[in-house]
Amino acid sequence: MNEMISIPKDEYERLMRAAEDLEDLEAIKAYLADPKEGIPLVFMERMIDGESPLSVYREWRGFNQSSLSKASGVNRVQIADIEAGRSSGSIATLKKLADALDVSIDDLV
Numbered sequence: 790m791n792e793m794i795s796i797p798k799d800e801y802e803r804l805m806r807a808a809e810d811l812e813d814l815e816a817i818k819a820y821l822a823d824p825k826e827g828i829p830l831v832f833m834e835r836m837i838d839g840e841s842p843l844s845v846y847r848e849w850r851g852f853n854q855s856s857l858s859k860a861s862g863v864n865r866v867q868i869a870d871i872e873a874g875r876s877s878g879s880i881a882t883l884k885k886l887a888d889a890l891d892v893s894i895d896d897l898v
Contacts, residue, residue, distance in 0.1 A: 842897050844872040846890045861889035 796804075820827045832849045836842050847857050847868075854872075858865040863885050870876040871886075878886070880894070887894045 841872040841874065843868070843886060846892055846896065847872075850890050852890070857886070857889060861885040 828846075828849065832845050835845050847854070852860065854865045854868045857863070858868055861868075863882055867876065867878065867882065868886070871878045871882075877898075883894045883897050887897055890897075
């Protein structure tokens with residue numbers, strides 16, 4: 790048999806807000822335990838607005854195209870083409886770029 794209780798709607802809404810706050814606090818705790826897993830909101834918004842993930846992650850990590858080229862071994866023109874959407878890059882190329890940026894390939898596509 791199911792047991793039921795009744796509470797005022799205001800109390801229910803307060804409890805739901807408290808549960809959401811707890812979820813937020815747990816997410817913050819998880820991020821602080823491994824901060825490289827997060828990306829600042831301003832960079833995430835750029836990707837949501839359609840900017841190239843490679844460009845966003847490159848700038849977030851403090852690279853320009855030339856320095857990323859040196860760090861990854863990928864030609865700078867190829868990086869520019871991927872960022873501009875003229876090329877998608879091979880898996881091998883994306884792997885080199887992802888490794889240099891300390892992100893997964895999935896983050897770049």
